[in-house]
Amino acid sequence: MTSEVVTETCLENYKYSFKSDILSGKVALITGGGSGICFTIAEIFMRHGCHTVIVGRKLERLQKSSETLTKATGVKCIPAQADIRKPVEVIAAVDKCLQEFGRLDVLINGAAGNFLCSLEDMSFNAFKTIQEIDILGTYNVSKVAFDKYMKDHGGVIIHITALLHLKGTLLQAHVGVAKSGIETLAKHQAVEWGPKGVRVMCVAPGPVEATEGFNRLTMGLTVEQINQMVPIGKVGTRQEMGEICLFLASDMAGQITGSTVIADGGQWMVSGDERMRMQRYRQMKSRM
Numbered sequence: 001m002t003s004e005v006v007t008e009t010c011l012e013n014y015k016y017s018f019k020s021d022i023l024s025g026k027v028a029l030i031t032g033g034g035s036g037i038c039f040t041i042a043e044i045f046m047r048h049g050c051h052t053v054i055v056g057r058k059l060e061r062l063q064k065s066s067e068t069l070t071k072a073t074g075v076k077c078i079p080a081q082a083d084i085r086k087p088v089e090v091i092a093a094v095d096k097c098l099q100e101f102g103r104l105d106v107l108i109n110g111a112a113g114n115f116l117c118s119l120e121d122m123s124f125n126a127f128k129t130i131q132e133i134d135i136l137g138t139y140n141v142s143k144v145a146f147d148k149y150m151k152d153h154g155g156v157i158i159h160i161t162a163l164l165h166l167k168g169t170l171l172q173a174h175v176g177v178a179k180s181g182i183e184t185l186a187k188h189q190a191v192e193w194g195p196k197g198v199r200v201m202c203v204a205p206g207p208v209e210a211t212e213g214f215n216r217l218t219m220g221l222t223v224e225q226i227n228q229m230v231p232i233g234k235v236g237t238r239q240e241m242g243e244i245c246l247f248l249a250s251d252m253a254g255q256i257t258g259s260t261v262i263a264d265g266g267q268w269m270v271s272g273d274e275r276m277r278m279q280r281y282r283q284m285k286s287r288m
């Protein structure tokens with residue numbers, strides 16, 4: 001049985017906030033770039049002059065997405081099939097990038113695994129699988145990018161993480177552990193690789209609409225319902241995540257390294273019923 005290849009689409013009527021040439025001539029390798037948030041990160045980078053290599057396990061999806069991206073932006077995108085858990089495949093993907101473009105300026109570590117599962121229901125292999133994809137995969141791709149290019153030329157590495165570990169988020173222990181590990185890795189990489197001109201950061205989105213993660217992890221809640229739980233009143237968009245990465249990858253962010261940019265509209269700080277409690281408080285006050 002062949003799995004369905006979901007077709008990604010590019011942004012309509014993209015409005016530039018930054019100059020359109022801020023990544024001109026640069027090259028980014030984006031794991032998980034075949035779909036979701038990382039597809040849009042690739043698109044936004046390309047709209048700012050950056051060539052891309054999108055990496056993932058599903059070649060057909062990568063091919064389709066790279067064609068869509070190139071057509072929409074007029075900038076080159078090539079697919080590279082690799083399971084980031086396997087160093088040999090990661091080395092081949094980075095080699096493909098260097099053969100094609102001769103450089104690798106930005107690495108986005110976006111490939112990750114997730115599913116909802118309680119600790120009680122989780123198998124040994126399920127927990128291990130997420131650590132292998134998220135932590136080891138992120139480590140593998142960063143190491144190969146650094147060894148093969150960035151240690152001699154500098155660069156920017158951005159890991160896409162999450163905020164699950166800031167609280168004991170229900171049904172997400174496996175991912176929370178992995179993402180906190182990646183944040184720790186970023187700090188060590190930032191310190192050790194800073195002298196080589198490499199900046200390393202994390203971007204931690206909350207729920208982002210129009211993504212597989214949103215559909216699967218929000219357990220049937222609608223965007224409108226989740227909006228009510230976010231202090232700024234709305235969940236994130238793929239474009240917002242892409243533009244945060246664009247800023248971090250650019251020279252404008254030259255002093256930022258080792259940090260995590262939290263991009264969840266403030267949701268991690270609240271329990272979700274703040275709006276209702278505020279309403280009750282106002283009612284109480286009006287009765288006084």
Ligand code: COA
Pocket residue numbers: 112113114115116117122123124125126127129212213
């Ligand atoms: N609940 C509980 N356990 C799960 C699970 C779920 N929803 N999905 C997978 N697992 C378990 C499997 O049962 C297996 O454990 P077992 O051998 O003890 O049965 C283990 O995790 C590995 O799963 P498998 O699918 O065989 O591994 P894989 O390497 O092919 O793929 C994932 C791993 C996480 C990528 C895959 O499960 C997946 O496709 N997940 C959904 C897509 C995704 O994560 N997208 C990320 C964006 S949110």
